[in-house]
Amino acid sequence: MNDLFTLMKSELLVTAIIFILLFLKIGKGIQNDKLLTIIQFLLLLNLVFGFFFNEEGSLFGGMFYTNALIVFQKNVLNLGVLLISMLFANWFKKSEHMPEFFMLMLSALLGMFLMISSGNFLLFYLSLELATIPVAAMVNFDLEKRISSEAAMKMILSSAFSSGILLFGISLIYGITGTISFTEMPALLHQSPLMIIVFVFLFAAFAFKLSIVPFHLWTADVYEGAPFAATSFLSVISKGSVAFIFMATLYKVFQPMLGLWYNMMMLLSIATMIIGNLFALRQQSIKRFLAFSSIAQVGFILVGMSSNSTSGTAAVVYFILIYTFSNLAAFGVAAAIAYQTGKEKIDDYKGLYQTNPFLSWVMALALFSLAGIPPTAGFFGKLFLITSGASKANYFFITIAALNMIVSLYYYLKVVRAIFMDKNEQAIEKINIHPTTKFALLLCAAGVIFVGIFSWIYDYIQSLA
Amino acid sequence: MNLTLLILLPLITAIAILLVKNATQVKWVALAGASAQFILAIVLLFAFNKERANGNVSQMLFELQYKWFPAWNISFHIGIDGISVAMILLTAFVVVAGVLVSWNITDKTKEFYFLLILLSLGAYGFFISLDLFILFFFLEIAVIPKYLLIGIWGSGKKEYAANKLALMLMGGSALVLVGMLGLYFSSSLKSFDLMVLSKLHIPTEVQKICFPLLFVGFGVFGALFPFHTWVPDGHSSAPTAGSMFLAGISMKLGSYGCLRVAISLMPEGAMQYANIIIVLSSIAILYGAFATMMQKDLKYINAYSSVSHCGLIFLGLGMLTKTAMTGAVMQMVSHGLMTALFFAVIGMIYERTHTKQVNEMGGLLKVMPFITTVLFIAGLCSLGLPGLSGFVSEMTIFVGSWEHTDTFHRIATIAACMSIVVTAVYILRAIGQTAMGPLKAGYENLQDARWNEKLAAIVLLIGIVAIGFAPFWLTDLINPATELIMQKISIIK
Numbered sequence: 001m002n003d004l005f006t007l008m009k010s011e012l013l014v015t016a017i018i019f020i021l022l023f024l025k026i027g028k029g030i031q032n033d034k035l036l037t038i039i040q041f042l043l044l045l046n047l048v049f050g051f052f053f054n055e056e057g058s059l060f061g062g063m064f065y066t067n068a069l070i071v072f073q074k075n076v077l078n079l080g081v082l083l084i085s086m087l088f089a090n091w092f093k094k095s096e097h098m099p100e101f102f103m104l105m106l107s108a109l110l111g112m113f114l115m116i117s118s119g120n121f122l123l124f125y126l127s128l129e130l131a132t133i134p135v136a137a138m139v140n141f142d143l144e145k146r147i148s149s150e151a152a153m154k155m156i157l158s159s160a161f162s163s164g165i166l167l168f169g170i171s172l173i174y175g176i177t178g179t180i181s182f183t184e185m186p187a188l189l190h191q192s193p194l195m196i197i198v199f200v201f202l203f204a205a206f207a208f209k210l211s212i213v214p215f216h217l218w219t220a221d222v223y224e225g226a227p228f229a230a231t232s233f234l235s236v237i238s239k240g241s242v243a244f245i246f247m248a249t250l251y252k253v254f255q256p257m258l259g260l261w262y263n264m265m266m267l268l269s270i271a272t273m274i275i276g277n278l279f280a281l282r283q284q285s286i287k288r289f290l291a292f293s294s295i296a297q298v299g300f301i302l303v304g305m306s307s308n309s310t311s312g313t314a315a316v317v318y319f320i321l322i323y324t325f326s327n328l329a330a331f332g333v334a335a336a337i338a339y340q341t342g343k344e345k346i347d348d349y350k351g352l353y354q355t356n357p358f359l360s361w362v363m364a365l366a367l368f369s370l371a372g373i374p375p376t377a378g379f380f381g382k383l384f385l386i387t388s389g390a391s392k393a394n395y396f397f398i399t400i401a402a403l404n405m406i407v408s409l410y411y412y413l414k415v416v417r418a419i420f421m422d423k424n425e426q427a428i429e430k431i432n433i434h435p436t437t438k439f440a441l442l443l444c445a446a447g448v449i450f451v452g453i454f455s456w457i458y459d460y461i462q463s464l465a
Numbered sequence: 466m467n468l469t470l471l472i473l474l475p476l477i478t479a480i481a482i483l484l485v486k487n488a489t490q491v492k493w494v495a496l497a498g499a500s501a502q503f504i505l506a507i508v509l510l511f512a513f514n515k516e517r518a519n520g521n522v523s524q525m526l527f528e529l530q531y532k533w534f535p536a537w538n539i540s541f542h543i544g545i546d547g548i549s550v551a552m553i554l555l556t557a558f559v560v561v562a563g564v565l566v567s568w569n570i571t572d573k574t575k576e577f578y579f580l581l582i583l584l585s586l587g588a589y590g591f592f593i594s595l596d597l598f599i600l601f602f603f604l605e606i607a608v609i610p611k612y613l614l615i616g617i618w619g620s621g622k623k624e625y626a627a628n629k630l631a632l633m634l635m636g637g638s639a640l641v642l643v644g645m646l647g648l649y650f651s652s653s654l655k656s657f658d659l660m661v662l663s664k665l666h667i668p669t670e671v672q673k674i675c676f677p678l679l680f681v682g683f684g685v686f687g688a689l690f691p692f693h694t695w696v697p698d699g700h701s702s703a704p705t706a707g708s709m710f711l712a713g714i715s716m717k718l719g720s721y722g723c724l725r726v727a728i729s730l731m732p733e734g735a736m737q738y739a740n741i742i743i744v745l746s747s748i749a750i751l752y753g754a755f756a757t758m759m760q761k762d763l764k765y766i767n768a769y770s771s772v773s774h775c776g777l778i779f780l781g782l783g784m785l786t787k788t789a790m791t792g793a794v795m796q797m798v799s800h801g802l803m804t805a806l807f808f809a810v811i812g813m814i815y816e817r818t819h820t821k822q823v824n825e826m827g828g829l830l831k832v833m834p835f836i837t838t839v840l841f842i843a844g845l846c847s848l849g850l851p852g853l854s855g856f857v858s859e860m861t862i863f864v865g866s867w868e869h870t871d872t873f874h875r876i877a878t879i880a881a882c883m884s885i886v887v888t889a890v891y892i893l894r895a896i897g898q899t900a901m902g903p904l905k906a907g908y909e910n911l912q913d914a915r916w917n918e919k920l921a922a923i924v925l926l927i928g929i930v931a932i933g934f935a936p937f938w939l940t941d942l943i944n945p946a947t948e949l950i951m952q953k954i955s956i957i958k
Contacts, residue, residue, distance in 0.1 A: 311536065374605045380534075383598075383642070387537065390646040395674070398646060402639035409635050413612065413628060421616040421624055455534045462536040 006053045007066050010074045011117075013049055014110045017042045018103055025099040032093045036085070039102055040436070043082040050075040058119055062181055065119040069464040073244045073317060074113050080237045080324045081109055086440035087332035088229040090339050101141055104134040105233060112241035116248070121170045121180040124245070128166070128209075132159045135238060138230040139222060151225025158218040162208030169201030182253050189256045199257060202249075203264060209242040212302070213272040216295050220279075223291035228335035231287060235294045236327050240320040243298075247305050247316055258308060265306045266397050273299030273400070277407040284345050286334045289411070290327070293370060296408055297323060303401050304385030312388040314465040318458050319381035325447030326369035326378055332441050333363040340431050346415055351424030356431050360419045362441045369448045371412040372405055377452030384458070466512045468527050468543045468593050471553065474502050475586035479579055488574035492564075495578040499557075499564045502585070506557035510942075513550050517945070524949055525595060525660065533599070538655050542596040546949075547942040548794050552592045552721055555801045558928045559713035560585045563706035565921035566809045569816070570618065570704070577618060580610040581706060588714045592721065597645045597657040600726070601638065604686070604718060608634050611699075611711060618704040626695075626702035633695040637685025641722070644678030647671055648730065662730050663953075669733055676734025680727040680742070687719025688775045690749035700768035701821075705812025708764065712771050713805035717797045720778045724794070724950070728782060732954040735785060740873065742783030747877045749776030754887035763811045763821045766895050767804060770847060773884055774800045780881055781862040784874070785954055789865025790947040792858055795939055799846075799854035799932055806925040807843040810836055813918050814899070817911045823895050828904030833913040837900040839922045844892040846929055849885055854932035859885070861940075 005012065020042065024030055030038075056067040085092070085102070092098050111130030118124040136159070140152035174180055176195060177188035189195060204215060211219040223231045254261055276296030283289040304315040336359060337352075338344045353360040369378030382405065390398045433441070451457055478498025482491050516526050525544030533541040545553070563581060570577050587607030594600035608631055616627035649657055651671040656662060667675075685692040696716070700708045728735045753773025760766045774796070781793025813836050814829065815821050830837040846853035849860075866878040914922065932939055 314536065368609060373609055374602045379602070379605065383601075384537065386642065387646060387649070390650060393650060395643065395647065399639075399643050402642050403636070406632055406635045406639055410628070410632055413631060416613075417616060417624060417628070420613060421627075455532075458534055459536060 003057060004059060006055050007057050007059055008064065009053055010046075010050060010071065010078070011110060011113050013046050014106050014113065017046060018106045018110070021099050021103050021106070025103075032095070032098050035099065036089060036092050040082070040085050043078070043085055047075065047078045047082050050078050062119045062183060063123050064114070064117050065182075066117050067464075069313070069317070069461075070116055070244075072461065072464055073116055073241075076317070076321050076324060077109060077112060077237050077241055080240065080328065081105065081233075083324070083328050083440050083444065084229055084232055084237075086436045087232070087328060088335055089434040089436045091227065091229060091335065095141075097141070101138060101229070104138050108132075108134040108138070108233070109237065112237065116241055116244045118245070119182050121173070121182075125163075125167065125170060129163060131238070131241065132163070132209075135230070135234060138233065139226040141230060142225075142227045145225070147225040148227065149225075151222045154218050154225075155222045158208065162205045162215070165201050165208075166205030169198050169205065172198045172201070182249065185253050186255055189254070191257065191260070195257070196260060199254065199260065200264075203261070206242060206246045207268065210239060210246065210298050211295050212268050212298055213275040213295065216272070216275070219295060220288045220291040224285055224287045228287075228331055228338065231290075232328055232331035232335075235290065235331070236324050239294065239298065240324065243301055243305075243316060243320060247313060250305065251308060251313065262306055262308070262392070265302055266394070269299050269302035269306065270397070270400050271299075272296065272302065273404040277404055277411070280408070280411045284347065286344050286346055286349075286415075289346060289415070290330060290334070293408065293411070294327065296404065297370065299404070300382055300385050300401065303389035303397070306397075307388035307391050309388060309391060310465045311384075311391070311462070314458065314462040315381075315384040315388045317465070318461050319385055321457075321461075322369065322377040322381040322448070322451055325444045325451065326366045326376070329362055329366035329441060329444035329448060330370070332437065332444065333359045333366070336431055336433055336437060337428060341428055343428060346418055348428060349415065349418045350422040351427030352419045355427050355429060358438075359431060359433070359441075362445050363419060364416050365445050365448050367412040367415055371409045373409070375453060376448050377450070378448070380452035380458070466509060466527050468529055468545065470505060471502070471509075471589045471593060472586060474498060474505060475582050475589060478502075479582045479586065482575060482579045482582060488571070491575045491578050492568060495564045495582060496561075498582060499561045499585075502589075503557040503561045506553050509545075510550055510554060513545065513547070514942075524946075528595070537598075537657075539598045539657055540596055541599055542658055542660070543593040543599075544595045545593055547944070547946040548721070548724070549592045551794060551798050551939060551942055552717060553589065555717065555798045555928075556585060556588045556592065556714050558802060558924060559709055559805045562805060562809060562921040562924050563709045563713075565917045565924070566709065566812060567704070567706040568915075568917040572618065577614070577704075580614050581710065584610040584614070584710050585714070588718060591718050595659045597648065597659060597662075597726065600659075600722070601641060601645060604641070604722070605638050607715060607718065608638070611707070611715065614707040614710075615699060615703045618707065619702040620704070621702045622698065623702040626698035630695045630699040633685055633692065637682045637692070637719070640678045640682030640685070642682075644675040644682060647675040647678065651675070659726070659730065667731055672731040672734035673737065676727055676731045676738055679731075680723050680738065683719045683722030683727060684779070685719065687716050687723060687778065688749070688772050689719070689779055690745045690752065690772070690776065693749060693753075693772045693775075696772055697765055697768040700771065700808070701762060701764035705808060705815075708808040708812075709805040712767070712808060713801040716771065716775055717801055720775065720782070720793070720797055723779070724782055724790070728785075729950045729953065732950075732957050735954065736957060739783050739785050742779055743874070743877045746776045746779035746783055747880045749773065750780065750881045750884045751887075754884040754891070757891045758887065760891075761823050763814070763823060763895065763899070764808070766823070766891060767807045767811065770888065770891070771800070771804055773888065774804070774847070777859060777862055777881065780877065781865060784862075784866045784869065785951075786865045786868045787944075787947055787951040788868065789862050790951065791940060791943050792861030792863075792865050794943045794947065795854075795858035795861055795932070795936070798939065799858040799929070802925050802928040802932075803843055803846045803853075803855055806839065806922065806929065807847065809918070809921055809925065810840045810843055813914060814840070818908060823898045826899045826905060826908075827902045828900070829908065829911075830900040831904050832908060832911045835914045835919060835922075839926070840900060841896055842926060842929070844896045846933070848889045848892045852930075852933045854929045854936075857932060857936040
C-alpha cells in the first residue's frame with residue numbers, strides 16, 4: 001500500500017488537485033482571481049512534492065513503472081504546467097470557465113504521467129488517449145472563435161487517425177509476440193517483414209503526436225486556432241511527454257531493431273529539420289511561426305535520440321527542460337501582447353523595443369535560446385543533442401543538423417530584427433503585464449540563462465539516466 | 466596570476482552597466498572597466514615575461530582547470546602562451562579605444578555599451594580557452610552582440626549587413642562544430658581539451674576531414690577568401706566602435722582559431738592543405754587590394770583593405786615556416802591596431818562632415834589637424850611604412866615565405882608583395898583627397914578632435930609605434946609559441 005502512494009505520488013497528487021478543483025467549481029462563490037491563486041499554489045505544491053520520495057519500482061504486475069528519471073521527467077512537465085498557469089494569468093482571469101480549463105489540462109497531464117510510466121502497451125494506449133482528448137477540448141476553448149473549433153476538429157480527427165494506426169500496430173505486435181509487456185517484448189522481437197510494418201505503424205503514431213514530418217500537417221493549424229494557453233501546452237508539455245515515452249520505448253522495447261529505427265530516425269529527423277525550418281521562414285503569424293519552429297526543434301530532439309545511449313537520454317531530457325523555459329517564454333510574451341492588442345503578426349512587433357523593453361528582451365532571450373546561441377541554455381541543449389548524435393560517427397547527419405542551425409537562426413533573427421531594429425510609428429503600446437505573468441517571464445528568463453551555465457543540472461540528469 | 470579575472474572583469478562591468486541609472490554613468494563605468502582590463506592586460510604581459518624569465522618553459526602558463534559538464538569530459542580549462550598574450554593586449558587596446566570613441570552615442574547608450582563589453586568578454590574568453598568546447602562557447606557569444614550593434618546603431622544597409630554577418634559567422638561556427646566533434650570522437654579519450662588533443666596523434670583520415678572543416682570554419686570569421694563577403698558590408702554598416710571591434714578583434718578570433726586549433730592540432734592536415742590556403746590567401750591579398758582601388762567610401766576602403774591584409778595573415782599561416790607564422794601573429798596584432806585606428810578616424814571624420822565619400826571631402830588638414838594626422842599615420846602603417854607596425858609584420862611574413870625555394874611559393878610571395886604597391890596607391894590617393902587640397906565649402910567650422918577621441922587615437926598609436934620601433938618584445942613573446950607548433954610540423958616533414 002505504501003508503494004502505491006510513493007510510486008504513484010505524482011499521479012495521485014494531480015488527481016487530488018482535479019478533485020479539489022471540481023469541488024471548488026461546484027461550490028461556486030469563489031472569484032476567478034482567488035481561484036487562480038489557489039490553483040497556482042496547488043501546482044507549486046505539486047511541483048515541490050515531485051522532488052521527494054523518488055523511488056524505483058513497478059506496480060500492477062509491471063503495468064506501471066517508475067524510477068528517478070521518470071519522476072524527473074514528470075517534474076519537468078509539472079514545472080511547465082505551473083509556468084502556464086502563471087504566464088496566461090490575464091486570459092485565465094477573464095475566462096468564464098477557468099476551472100474547467102485547468103481540469104482538462106490536469107487530466108491531460110495525468111494521462112501523460114501514466115503514459116511515461118507505462119510498462120505495457122495497454123496502459124500506454126489508454127493514457128495516450130487520456131492525454132489527447134482533453135487537449136482537443138482545450139484547443140476549442142476560445143468559444144466565440146470559429147477558428148478555435150476548427151482547430152479542435154482537426155486535432156481530434158488527426159489524433160483519432162493516429163490512434164487507429166497505433167492500435168492496429170499494437171494488435172499486430174500482440175499477435176506476433178503474444179505479450180504487451182515492455183519488458184518481455186524485446187526477447188521476442190525479430191526482423192520479419194511483418195514486424196517491420198508493425199514498427200512503422202507504431203513509429204507513425206508517435207510521429208503524429210510529435211509532429212514529425214511528414215505527419216506534421218495538423219500542427220500549424222491547430223496551434224494557430226487554439227488559445228495561447230492550449231497552444232503552449234501542446235507544444236511544450238504534450239511534445240515533451242511523447243518524446244520521453246518515445247525514447248523509452250525505442251531504447252527499451254525496440255532495442256533489437258536498432259538498425260532499422262536508426263535509419264528511419266535519421267531520415268525523418270533530416271526531413272523534419274529541413275521542412276520545419278523552411279516553412280518557418282515564411283510565416284507571418286507568431287503562432288504558426290512558433291509551430292514550425294517547434295517542428296524543427298523536434299528534428300533536433302531526434303538527432304539526440306538517435307544516439308541510443310544514456311548520454312542521449314540525458315541530452316533529450318535536458319533539452320526538453322530548456323525548451324520548456326524558452327518556448328513558454330516566447331509564448332508568454334506573444335500572449336501578453338495579443339491579449340491586450342489582438343496583434344499576432346510578426347510585422348506588428350516592429351518597434352516593440354521602444355515601448356516594451358522588458359518583453360523585448362525576454363522574447364530575444366527566448367529566441368536566442370531556441371536558436372542555440374550562447375550563453376543561453378539552448379546552446380548547451382542543442383550542442384549536447386548534436387554531440388550525442390555524433391557518437392555514431394555519422395557526419396553527414398551531423399553536418400545537416402549543424403547547417404540547419406543557420407537556417408533557424410535566420411528566422412529567429414527576423415523576429416529580433418522586427419523588435420529591435422525596425423522603426424514603426426504605430427508601435428504596440430505599453431503592455432500592462434500581470435504581476436504573476438511578469439514573475440513567470442522572469443523565471444523563464446532565469447531558466448534560459450542559468451540552466452545552461454550551471455552544469456550541475458545536466459550532471460544531475462545524467463546521473464539519473 | 467588568475468586568468469579568470471580576464472573574464473570576470475568584463476562580466477562585472479557589463480552587470481554594472483545594466484545597474485547604473487543614466488547615460489553618463491554608463492560611459493564612465495564602461496571606461497573604468499575597459500581601463501582596468503587594459504591595466505590587467507599590461508600586468509599580464511609583465512607577469513608572463515617574468516614567469517618565462519624565471520625559466521618556466523611549460524607550453525601554457527597560469528593554467529586553471531575547473532570541471533564543467535564532467536559527463537562530456539568538458540572542463541573550463543584556461544591558460545595562455547605568448548600568442549594569447551599578444552591577442553589579449555590587442556583586445557585591451559581596441560576595447561579602451563572603442564569605448565572612448567563611442568562617447569557621443571546618445572541612442573540607447575546603456576544597451577550599446579553593454580553589448581560592446583559583452584563582445585569583448587567573448588574575445589577575452591576565446592583567447593584564453595584551452596578547451597574546444599569553451600572556445601566554441603566564447604566564439605559564438607560574440608555573434609549576437611555584433612548583429613545587434615550593426616543592426617541597431619549602424620548606418621546604410623545595416624539590416625542586410627547584420628543578417629549577412631550573423632548568418633555567415635553562424636555557418637562558420639557550424640563547420641567548426643562538426644570539426645570539433647570529429648576531433649572529440651577521434652580518440653577513445655573523448656576529450657575537447659586542446660592540451661590533451663595536442664599530445665595525441667590524431668589519425669590522418671580524421672585530419673583530412675577535420676582540418677578543412679575547422680580551418681574554413683574559423684576562416685569565415687577571419688575573412689578567408691571566398692568567405693570574406695560579410696566583411697565589407699559588415700564593417701561599413703557598423704557604428705564606429707562596432708567596426709573597430711569587428712576588424713580589430715573579431716576577425717582575429719578566426720585567424721587565431723585557425724592557428725591554435727586547426728594547424729597546431731592537425732599538422733598533417735595543415736601540410737596537406739597548405740597549398741590551397743596559400744592560393745586562396747594570395748587571391749584574397751590581390752583581389753582585396755584591387756577591389757579597394759575601386760572604392761570611394763572611406764569605410765569600404767578600409768574594409769576591403771582588411772580583406773587584403775587578413776589574406777597576409779593566412780598566407781603567413783599557410784607557409785608553415787616559423788618566421789612566417791610569427792609574422793602572421795604579428796600581423797594579427799598590427800592589423801588589429803591599425804584598422805581599429807583607421808575606423809576610429811573615419812568615424813570622427815564622418816561625424817563632422819556627414820559623408821564617407823572621399824571625393825566629397827578635401828583639405829581637411831586645415832580644419833582638423835589632429836584627426837588628419839592620425840589618418841596619415843594609420844594610412845602609412847597600412848601601406849607598410851618602416852617604423853610602424855605594418856612594416857614589421859608584413860616583412861616578417863615575406864621573409865618567412867621566401868624560405869621556401871620552390872617556384873610555387875615564390876610566385877605566391879611575389880604576388881603578395883605586389884599588393885603593397887597597390888596598397889600604396891589607394892591609401893595615398895584616399896588620404897590625399899581627404900586631407901590635402903583646397904578646403905571644400907561648408908567644412909570651415911569643423912572642430913578638431915575632442916579629448917576622448919584624442920585619447921582613443923593616442924592609445925592605439927602607442928601600440929602601433931611600440932611594435933614598429935621595437936618589434937623584439939613582440940617577437941620574443943610569440944616566437945617560443947610558434948616554435949612549439951613548428952616542431953610538430955617539422956617532425957612530419
